[in-house]
Amino acid sequence: MEADYRTQIARLYVRHPSSREHDTGGHPENATRLTAIEEALAERDWLGLELVEAPAADHEQLLRVHGAAHVESIEALSARGGGMIDLDTVASPGSWNAALHAAGGPVHATERLIADGGFAFCGLRPPGHHAERDRAMGFCLFNNVAVAAAHALETLGVGRVLVLDWDVHHGNGTEAIFHGSAAVLYASIHQSPLYPGTGAATDLGSGEGEGYTVNMPVPPGSGPDEFLSLVQHVVVPVAREWRPQLLCISAGYDAHREDPLADCELDDADYGDMVASMRELAEELDAPLLICLEGGYALGALSRSVVSTLEALSSGRPSRGAPAEPAAAYRGRLGRYWSSLAAAPS
Numbered sequence: 001m002e003a004d005y006r007t008q009i010a011r012l013y014v015r016h017p018s019s020r021e022h023d024t025g026g027h028p029e030n031a032t033r034l035t036a037i038e039e040a041l042a043e044r045d046w047l048g049l050e051l052v053e054a055p056a057a058d059h060e061q062l063l064r065v066h067g068a069a070h071v072e073s074i075e076a077l078s079a080r081g082g083g084m085i086d087l088d089t090v091a092s093p094g095s096w097n098a099a100l101h102a103a104g105g106p107v108h109a110t111e112r113l114i115a116d117g118g119f120a121f122c123g124l125r126p127p128g129h130h131a132e133r134d135r136a137m138g139f140c141l142f143n144n145v146a147v148a149a150a151h152a153l154e155t156l157g158v159g160r161v162l163v164l165d166w167d168v169h170h171g172n173g174t175e176a177i178f179h180g181s182a183a184v185l186y187a188s189i190h191q192s193p194l195y196p197g198t199g200a201a202t203d204l205g206s207g208e209g210e211g212y213t214v215n216m217p218v219p220p221g222s223g224p225d226e227f228l229s230l231v232q233h234v235v236v237p238v239a240r241e242w243r244p245q246l247l248c249i250s251a252g253y254d255a256h257r258e259d260p261l262a263d264c265e266l267d268d269a270d271y272g273d274m275v276a277s278m279r280e281l282a283e284e285l286d287a288p289l290l291i292c293l294e295g296g297y298a299l300g301a302l303s304r305s306v307v308s309t310l311e312a313l314s315s316g317r318p319s320r321g322a323p324a325e326p327a328a329a330y331r332g333r334l335g336r337y338w339s340s341l342a343a344a345p346s
């Protein structure tokens, strides 16, 4: 992974036709989300990104983070025509194949990124961050970002993975899968109270993983100052101290002010600012950046915000600086684990 061996810096957009075959009917998490994103990107010639077809994940990859019975239950439910898994989560005949590619895309992208450096955006569905080891929930069947992180840890020589989850909902599945692990640091900015109800700031991980869960709940009405402050004054200093070798973002776009499912106040450009901060961090650490689409249900806001994300990555534009104050409470709580947070906010 020395720079000398890198023949190119990857700039990938990962997709697959099966993502459209996960048929959720009139559910807000439906295939028109990807249509909106891809139309907006196609108008801009995909910003020059390399389009990559997502391969299917194999069982070995899935079983690193999911129980065999859960994997088999999704396959069996799709095979018999689909149905409701819970009040929020549905499977159709195409869901099994879609879910395999939604998990396999991030796995493949991670292999490319560890070899070449750079960034990848996985525009695949169903989303993943609510899926637990043994349970589909919250529109999610398999935990795509967790499958990719586990693959990096077990096969690619990566020892430390940071997952920043800026979806407006807490990623209970990702948190639970790595709750006891010191190899994956899970950091989440999420509205509270809101579904699924997990993600208290006092939940810091367990066992060896204590201090490696960084929950940053924010109240309804929170906007760019809060989200960007937490990225710049909590996530970035912790990452500088811990030096992860792979940066992942669970990128939901439902903290947008237009989103119908939550009450936060981000705008298109704020996603560009957040990812610009992460890109600067990635360059500093010489670590690649894997981005997995999670939520986002206002189609215009979603597509514009994904474009903003990818423009910020492609252009290398700097982030605007966020005020330190919104992050102060979280820094105090985490300061006993991270010396960079014990110092006064900078």
Ligand SMILES: [Zn+2]
Pocket: 167, 168, 169, 252, 254, 294, 295, 296
């Ligand atoms: Zn969400």
